[in-house]
Amino acid sequence: MAIITWREALNQAMAEEMERDENVFIMGEEVGVYQGAYKVTAGLLQRFGEKRVIDTPIVEASFTGIGIGAAMVGLRPIVEMMTFNFSILAMDQIFNNAAKMRYMSGGQFKVPMVIRGPNGAAHGLAATHSQSFESFYSHVPGLYVIAPSTPADAKGLLKSAIRDDNPVIFLESEVMYGQKGEVPEEEYTIPIGVSDVKREGKDVTVVTWSKMYYIVQKAADELKEEDIDVEIIDPRTIRPLDDSKIIESVKKTNRLVVVEEGWPFASVSSEIITRVHQKAFDYLDAPIERVNQADVPMPYAANLEKASLPNVERVKKAIKKVLYIEE
Amino acid sequence: MAIKVQMPKLSDTMEEGKILKWLKKEGEQVEQGEVIAEVESDKADMELEAFDSGTLLKIVVPEGKGAAVGAVIAVIGEEGEKVDDLSGEDDSKKDKKPDKPEKEEKEQKEDKEKADTTERKQDTPEIKESEEKPAPGRDGRVKASPLARKMADDHGVDLKALSGTGPEGRIIKRDIEAALEKGVGKEEAPSYAIDEPVAETIELTGMRKAIARRMVESKTSVPHFYLTVEVDMTNIVEMRSRVNEMQKEAKVSFTDIMIKLTAHALLKHPKVNSYWAGDSIKRRGQIHIGLAVALEDGLITPVIRSCDRKGIIQISKEAKDYAERARNKKLKPEEYEGGSITISNLGMFDIEEFSAIINPPEGAILATGAIVEKPVVRNGIVVVGKTMRVTMSCDHRVVDGAVGAEFLRDFKRMLENPIVTLL
Numbered sequence: 001m002a003i004i005t006w007r008e009a010l011n012q013a014m015a016e017e018m019e020r021d022e023n024v025f026i027m028g029e030e031v032g033v034y035q036g037a038y039k040v041t042a043g044l045l046q047r048f049g050e051k052r053v054i055d056t057p058i059v060e061a062s063f064t065g066i067g068i069g070a071a072m073v074g075l076r077p078i079v080e081m082m083t084f085n086f087s088i089l090a091m092d093q094i095f096n097n098a099a100k101m102r103y104m105s106g107g108q109f110k111v112p113m114v115i116r117g118p119n120g121a122a123h124g125l126a127a128t129h130s131q132s133f134e135s136f137y138s139h140v141p142g143l144y145v146i147a148p149s150t151p152a153d154a155k156g157l158l159k160s161a162i163r164d165d166n167p168v169i170f171l172e173s174e175v176m177y178g179q180k181g182e183v184p185e186e187e188y189t190i191p192i193g194v195s196d197v198k199r200e201g202k203d204v205t206v207v208t209w210s211k212m213y214y215i216v217q218k219a220a221d222e223l224k225e226e227d228i229d230v231e232i233i234d235p236r237t238i239r240p241l242d243d244s245k246i247i248e249s250v251k252k253t254n255r256l257v258v259v260e261e262g263w264p265f266a267s268v269s270s271e272i273i274t275r276v277h278q279k280a281f282d283y284l285d286a287p288i289e290r291v292n293q294a295d296v297p298m299p300y301a302a303n304l305e306k307a308s309l310p311n312v313e314r315v316k317k318a319i320k321k322v323l324y325i326e327e
Numbered sequence: 328m329a330i331k332v333q334m335p336k337l338s339d340t341m342e343e344g345k346i347l348k349w350l351k352k353e354g355e356q357v358e359q360g361e362v363i364a365e366v367e368s369d370k371a372d373m374e375l376e377a378f379d380s381g382t383l384l385k386i387v388v389p390e391g392k393g394a395a396v397g398a399v400i401a402v403i404g405e406e407g408e409k410v411d412d413l414s415g416e417d418d419s420k421k422d423k424k425p426d427k428p429e430k431e432e433k434e435q436k437e438d439k440e441k442a443d444t445t446e447r448k449q450d451t452p453e454i455k456e457s458e459e460k461p462a463p464g465r466d467g468r469v470k471a472s473p474l475a476r477k478m479a480d481d482h483g484v485d486l487k488a489l490s491g492t493g494p495e496g497r498i499i500k501r502d503i504e505a506a507l508e509k510g511v512g513k514e515e516a517p518s519y520a521i522d523e524p525v526a527e528t529i530e531l532t533g534m535r536k537a538i539a540r541r542m543v544e545s546k547t548s549v550p551h552f553y554l555t556v557e558v559d560m561t562n563i564v565e566m567r568s569r570v571n572e573m574q575k576e577a578k579v580s581f582t583d584i585m586i587k588l589t590a591h592a593l594l595k596h597p598k599v600n601s602y603w604a605g606d607s608i609k610r611r612g613q614i615h616i617g618l619a620v621a622l623e624d625g626l627i628t629p630v631i632r633s634c635d636r637k638g639i640i641q642i643s644k645e646a647k648d649y650a651e652r653a654r655n656k657k658l659k660p661e662e663y664e665g666g667s668i669t670i671s672n673l674g675m676f677d678i679e680e681f682s683a684i685i686n687p688p689e690g691a692i693l694a695t696g697a698i699v700e701k702p703v704v705r706n707g708i709v710v711v712g713k714t715m716r717v718t719m720s721c722d723h724r725v726v727d728g729a730v731g732a733e734f735l736r737d738f739k740r741m742l743e744n745p746i747v748t749l750l
Contacts, residue, residue: 254474254500285474285500286493324493324501 001182009151009183010040010116010172013158014078016187018048021076024162025052027063028080028117037082038118038177064090064115068097068167071113076162081117084133084171085125090115091136098167099142114161116170119147120211120261121309123175127297130305132262134210137169138239138271144192145238147171149213151181153236156190164192173211195242197249201231204319205249207272208259209234212310216259219315230319238268243275250276254285255322259310264292289318329404330379334394337368338660340541344368345393345533346400351383357403364400369537370627370663372656379403385410393533471498478503488544534625545687549603550723553682554731558742559705560698560713566745576640582618582672583643585695588741590614590634591748593667596734600667602688603724617666617686618646620653627653628686630666674698680716690725693738694718715742 004012018024025048030037032045032055045053056063060081067077081087087094094115101109121130138145144166148154154172161168198213199220208216213234220230231253233246250256256276258269269290276288294308320327334344347365351357357377364375381403388400402410469486471479475498479486482503489506491498531539545551563584570579577583593600593614601610614635617628629649631642652658668690671683674697683694696716703712717738721731741748 281473282477283474285472324499 002185003180004151004183005177006151006154006172006179006181007038007040007042007177009155009181010158011042011044012183013155013162014041015044015047017076017159017162018044018052021162022052023074024076024078025054025070026078026080027054027056027067029056029058029082031055031080036080038174040172040177041080060086060089061093064093065097067113067115068093068101068111071098071111071167072101072109077113078162079113079115081115083122083129083174084117084119085129085131087115087117087133094137094143094167094169095140099140102166103142110165111167112165114158114168114170116158116161117172118174118177119171120173121293121298121305122173124300124302124305125298126300130298132260132293133169134171134238134260135262135267135270138241138268139266142167143239144168145171146192146236147210147238148236149176149198149208149210149234151179152183153190153196153234155183156188157192157236159189160192163189168192171210176211176214179211179214190236193237193240193242195233195235195237195245197231197245198234199230199232201229201253203229203231203253204255204257204322205231205233205246205253206257206259206315206319207233207235207246207269209236209238210261212259212261215310215312216315219312219319222312223316223319228319228323228325235272241271241275243272243279246272246276247279250280251283254283256284256288257315257318257322258288258290259315259318260290260292261310262293263295264290265295267292286322286324289322291315291318329384329402329408329410330381331399332363332375332377332401332403334366334388334396334398334400335375336396337366337373338370339664340537341368341370341396341533343393343395343533343536346388346390347372349386349390353383353386354406355383357381357383367533368660369533370660371658373659377403382406382408384408469498470496472500475499475503482507485540485544488540488547490548532624534622534627538625541687542684545684549685549687551682551685551720552723552728552731553718553720554728554735555680555682555716555718556735556739558715558717558739559703560715560742562744563742564698564713570639574640577643577647579639579643580646581674581698582670582695583639583646584745585670585672585693585742586616586618586631586634586642586646587637587639588738588745588748589616589668589670589693591741592734592738594635595737596730598730599691599721599726599734601690601725603690603722604688608725611667613667615666617663617669617689618649619669619671619683620650622654622656627658627663628666628669629653629658629663668692670695674715680718682718683720685720685722689722691719691721691731691734694720 014026026041026044031041032053035042041053064079067079070077098111101111120132134145134147137143146157146161146168148157158170161170206216216232220232223230231249233249235241258272260267260269269292273288273290291310291314293310296308299305299308337344345367347367349364351363357363357380359377359380361377362374363377366373366375382405383401384404385402388394394400470491471486484503484506486498489498489502490496491502493499567579567581567584597610600614601608613633615630615632616634617630619626619628631645634642649662666689669686669692671692672695673681674695677697679696679699681694681696683692685692698713698715700711701714702709703714719731719735
């Protein structure tokens, strides 16, 4: 297997799918001549030309709407958001057209499109540019939401997303683009809506996804020294949520921690915790814990930004709490 | 609308009841307040009254069978009404399979009921009835994790007998595991394997189960300590025979006199008239004294109320009435609950000294022995005295050594010189 970065994995996925299907095209701010704000689309303009790699003005609502229209008539657009914070401007298009067109047209129109870009906090981008959107988008029936953690998952799932006939929100991260990982060299896809046991353990189940996965892995490594055996489940797809492995794991460990980058209120962790209560109530030995961003707008001050986000220490503390280990 | 008749909680400690007799047959009319069955609780045989009027549609628990408190034992409704639609157990199942034809479901249910009866015969009622059993300790407000509750249920562990090591005393997995290892809280004692065939197997009565459970609970959760004094009973012996010559209203026993003097001593020592309530100590406002009464197949402790305000003759009459009714199992729950302290006397069996197990939640128990003639030193001279030994078992959470000792010292003084009670 090759070891490549997240950025390269996404680039390969798009290039392969563009090669495979001439209806696939890319649209967004700086995706062409500038090679992508985060260089995810590097080389694609040169390889596939201006007709299929389109630089747009700074008009998220418009180019998202154009993408939806293109998808309705049979193309397969990939719309890149420079960050998902800018997708707020396109929410009317995404919520009301992308998500509902197939339903409201009685199935006459499908919207096979992918809206992708970095999600969540990076560094020092302050309150309006450091938000996590998985709970916003997964709230809406009609949208798929994917938030992978490893380059391999990212590549396999982006390819499935491009081939799917439904609108898919594909969440990445500025700070993960350089993250390296093993990626199969042969052609492969990963099905949407299938979770993955990322680390096997017997003492406690931790559910996490996207870049929080790396924080949880670090916490699990450190806890291993204290003989605490952590199992990590990565749902990979937020909606539809595959809770089967989560339930199975909780039945084994009797305790659960959910680690999510976004705010706690009405979040993805809320949904996961509800399901575990419903499906594994009799197996719980401790109240479920979760680690989220502090319930405040992201501070600009670097120290406060750091304190606001989930970190290794907070994850370890939550794990010990569900294990009734006092410090 | 048909109404479920549930096994009532007939005493504070009752967890299961046995139907001794159904006084109504299926199909018969019952009126609200009418006695429909006789039920054996852990303490007494009681009459079960119908809370509603209607036709007794179905008897769920047959005569001679037990059921957990809260379990459906019969169904009352309008004549001809279908019963299958409401038997609690399957409500949830119905919700999950709304598309299933009703007939098929009914048949399945009947099959299930048949299976239930067979399995009950095989001595596994605990598991089958678990769905209808209230969560263990719901009334006692036991805190336990869902997993701990399930494990306790699966292994027949009484959560009330355990103390939790989780936050705020929550019982968690590790507590159940520890209990299973030690065998604490097991509702049934482990069966000892004996090679030779047993002569007889005695089925447990409700009372026997209650005694077993409560005594294990007391001995494993109440920190007992014991104080013993020897009392010169010469004056009391004399006084008693005089009292019984003077009046024929009631034949006063030593126990009657001791009940009265215990009440006096408790008046002086309210710290002993207290009980452990988990997060606090509760001091009782009244003095009710329990009296252990031996029965053919167990014992019960009827409680004589407000002994501080009653004369010995009154106490004597009540004690006799209680003992009589206890032997006939006709005591009502309120007549054997709520004691301050219990007196257990084995003097009639020539036992000189013994220690008793506290009857929770009481703070202490007095064990009195036989009055025996023996040499005592009085004013420097050895004479023949009549002495009795009293052993007080105290709950150390409530009664400390010195507190118990002071109580016992005063009790001894009162017995030796009853006049002090008038001072």
